[in-house]
Amino acid sequence: MRVKKLIISLFILGVFSASAEVLITYEQKFESAAQSIIQDSEYGSLVSIDKHGFPKSRTVKFSQPNEDFVIWIATKPNTRKVSEINANPKVQFHFIADDYKSYLSIIGKASLHSELETIHQHDFFEPKLRKKLWPDFPKDYVLIRIEPIRVEMLGRKIYPSRVNWKPQHLCLQSNHDVCR
Secondary structure (H helix, E strand, O other): OHHHHHHHHHHHHHHHHHHHHHHHHHHHHHHHHHHHHHHOOOEEEEEEEOOOOOEEEEEEEEOOOOOOOOEEEEEOOOOHHHHHHHHOOEEEEEEEOOOOOOEEEEEEEEEEEOOHHHHHHOOOOOHHHHHHHOOOOOOOOEEEEEEEEEEEEEEOOEOOOOOOOOOEEEEOOOOOHHHO
């Protein structure tokens, strides 16, 4: 009887270990594909919600995200995107790869930062271009930080649902409504 229990325990442990390996492999595959799409995207689209409740999209340059997919965008403090984020911090950032068959969307919350220390930590523009776009740097410079909640992707061998074409996703804040 003890041998039978031991064999069953080892079998269950083996099944759970194999499942964990598959999960880790899938997450690693997802993150690797996501990073490759980001690397292939020089610009992305920031989507915010305007005062009438309509989405507004604009093409922007972005910082390379960290391992948690946090990205930074630089803008001027008097732009529409700043006032829209002040009113509603829910945003989406969309990357489209050069192959036009792959995309990645980060759905999250934006926050605005104008502290000198933060600006210098996340300064990703070439000095010459920064001088042209922000002649009064850092006075006329604001950073938008996007904290991801959900990351959706299609392409790079990450396939959507065959039933409803829903893209594969990774929830970074699983208790959030957008992840349910």
